[in-house]
Amino acid sequence: MAVEPSTPGTVRPGGRTARVRAAVLRAAEDALVERGFSGLDLGDIAQRAEVGRTTVYRRWGSTTALVADLLADMAEQSLPRTDSGSLAGDLRANARLVRRTLADPRQGALFRAVIVAATCDPDAAEALRHFYRRRVEEWAPCVAAAVERGELPPDTDGFEVVRAVSAPLYYRMLTTAEPLDEAAADRAAEAAEAAARAGAYRRRDG
Structure with a gap:
């Protein structure tokens, strides 16, 4: 789903271990943005983070494990879902958060690098x-709340609705050079809402 672009240099409390993890993950982000997944090297990341190579190899062991931890950290830092009181408001908030993340020069490049890594x-x-499972789980309750309010059919699949909001934005980022503006986010939310109200995301047995 989406994360709010982080502020460079921020470190969460928790002692030396937390500081080391934050420095290494920040260095991994930098390397992914600059070089992509194929250019990741634990030794280079240790040097960037000003951390001992042994520490990095012992804790993460591989670039894949480091990317996995980076994604876990991004999920932890993601903003909580909005509760606007309406399905339209909630889906629009989700779409705009996705758009802000993907349109951010650093975060957008980072997500593209991670997606490339996932393909191979x-x-x-x-x-x-x-990562996406956690983010969808965070936002799916807004669909359940809409069902309770009578806005959607009772057997609407919340996971499918939330996925439908962000899918057009990721597709646009990966396949076109068109800017990801707020209008695109709002269209994605409105389309997902209309389809959900029409019953397109009702669960089907069998």
């Missing part, structure tokens, strides 16, 4: 799936 590395693919 099974462990990176699983880490990416886990």
